[in-house]
Amino acid sequence: MGYVAIKGGGKAIAGAEALLDYLRTEQGEAGLPLDTHTIETQLRYLHSRVMSEGGLYHPTLAALAIKQSLGDTLEAAFALRAFRSTQPRLLESPLLDTRNLRVVRRISSAFKDIPGGQMLGATTDYALRLLKMQLLDESPEQFRAIAKAWLADTPQTDIPDTFPKVLDALRAEGLLPEPQPAAGTPFDITREPLVFPVPRSAALATLARGETGSLLAIAYSNMRGYGDVHPTVAELRVGYLPVLLPHPISGELIEAGEVLITECEVVAMYGKAEKGQKPTFTLGYGACFGHNEVKAISMAILDRALQNGQANGKPQNPSEDPEFVLLHVDGIDSMGFCTHYKMPHYVTFQSDMDRLRTTQQQQQEGKA
Amino acid sequence: MDKHHYEGRSVCLPALASLPAAEVIALAQRLAQGWQRRYLALPEQGLGMLQLQESTLHQAFYLGEFPVARAWVELTLPDGIQAQGAAHVMQDNAELAEALAICDAILSAQLPGAEAVAKAVAQGQAVRAQVQANRKVMLAKTHVNFSLLETTGGNDD
Numbered sequence: 001m002g003y004v005a006i007k008g009g010g011k012a013i014a015g016a017e018a019l020l021d022y023l024r025t026e027q028g029e030a031g032l033p034l035d036t037h038t039i040e041t042q043l044r045y046l047h048s049r050v051m052s053e054g055g056l057y058h059p060t061l062a063a064l065a066i067k068q069s070l071g072d073t074l075e076a077a078f079a080l081r082a083f084r085s086t087q088p089r090l091l092e093s094p095l096l097d098t099r100n101l102r103v104v105r106r107i108s109s110a111f112k113d114i115p116g117g118q119m120l121g122a123t124t125d126y127a128l129r130l131l132k133m134q135l136l137d138e139s140p141e142q143f144r145a146i147a148k149a150w151l152a153d154t155p156q157t158d159i160p161d162t163f164p165k166v167l168d169a170l171r172a173e174g175l176l177p178e179p180q181p182a183a184g185t186p187f188d189i190t191r192e193p194l195v196f197p198v199p200r201s202a203a204l205a206t207l208a209r210g211e212t213g214s215l216l217a218i219a220y221s222n223m224r225g226y227g228d229v230h231p232t233v234a235e236l237r238v239g240y241l242p243v244l245l246p247h248p249i250s251g252e253l254i255e256a257g258e259v260l261i262t263e264c265e266v267v268a269m270y271g272k273a274e275k276g277q278k279p280t281f282t283l284g285y286g287a288c289f290g291h292n293e294v295k296a297i298s299m300a301i302l303d304r305a306l307q308n309g310q311a312n313g314k315p316q317n318p319s320e321d322p323e324f325v326l327l328h329v330d331g332i333d334s335m336g337f338c339t340h341y342k343m344p345h346y347v348t349f350q351s352d353m354d355r356l357r358t359t360q361q362q363q364q365e366g367k368a
Numbered sequence: 369m370d371k372h373h374y375e376g377r378s379v380c381l382p383a384l385a386s387l388p389a390a391e392v393i394a395l396a397q398r399l400a401q402g403w404q405r406r407y408l409a410l411p412e413q414g415l416g417m418l419q420l421q422e423s424t425l426h427q428a429f430y431l432g433e434f435p436v437a438r439a440w441v442e443l444t445l446p447d448g449i450q451a452q453g454a455a456h457v458m459q460d461n462a463e464l465a466e467a468l469a470i471c472d473a474i475l476s477a478q479l480p481g482a483e484a485v486a487k488a489v490a491q492g493q494a495v496r497a498q499v500q501a502n503r504k505v506m507l508a509k510t511h512v513n514f515s516l517l518e519t520t521g522g523n524d525d
Contacts, residue, residue: 200429
């Protein structure tokens, strides 16, 4: 049997692509096409995930990507990243501060009472995981009635636009390390490859657009015992961050829009203090586009674990190893490697078969 | 228009950007009809990189990208009066950025049409106020006061 290269298949490949579109529309006259706004609002967690993993806060195109990929998060994030690679980079925002977040959810597991109060916002945290069978036959009227009823009972509020940070109180008490702003511009993972060691800004950027399940899996290994972060969520926030850009004429910072983000700050066990210093808690940080709390918490744990690995000089477990973590959490990279195994490997497999046959033959001859 | 009604760019541009893009574009085209327009920076659309200060150690990193359009125009009226306006907007719509820049010039230099733009600003402010009010209702309705178990009565509010 000789080695074979392949060609052709063009019609079948085009047919396979068309078949995907057929499957999307196979409801025929009984169906209605999904509009992007419906995806954005009714599938908001899926939508959030695609925006953060795609690394692009573009609500409409993220919804489109979900629609065309039939809900495959990895394919949708891939399409979004492919789009971003075709666009010119016009600018970089000034350093934005999440103190300006227009919060829609804010909780702390460190304190019962926090300045400004805890607001649960929209969450399944305390919900029973029972299927709502009534949604199987939800009519448009019932659907609209839910929103109407919720909006009808709107209390007068004196809630402020922004809230103080829980960490500020701990820092004022001397329980946290002082801020350590890094010099220079942050590492841009969209322009530079990760060559280790990399600065913390590279790790944070990589984690921020990492695949949710990958971050969770490695953070979970730390939680279960392959690590010792033992985090407490000082504050978890979901809200809209105003994107401020300098006005070309006056230079004054003007809001150009806002992005929905999830942010998590974890406090971890205190370490040994340097000589002459007080011991303080250690910290981890997570943030991502959209509403994705599992990702933000996992990221904060991994940030802390990676800082531990760096401080110790040698990683003690996989979650402290920057190469292990940062090179395996990207959904597009890992999905690409995984799915490439479906592509024709006829030549390499022929070679494997030839070698096995030769080995078997040699073994047989040796026995004889 | 009374100049006191101009609340500054930090209020007017975000308010206008919250209106439907087609409305703002139509308004700017109508008001600037017959005026000379010179581009000090060509209207363009692309991406911006969001630089965030993480809140534990106050270090900077890039959270990801966002769509952005920008424009910078100089308007010359038939009587020779000149004014400049510019804008950024977080949408991939260069035409909208140009319209916002025109509105910015009209408002900041109090050109003819400033009243119409100020009216649109008020509409935009109402939209923004409604959005923010809805968010506050979400918070108000889910404000929680956890109590320690030994201090609780029968109330779980």
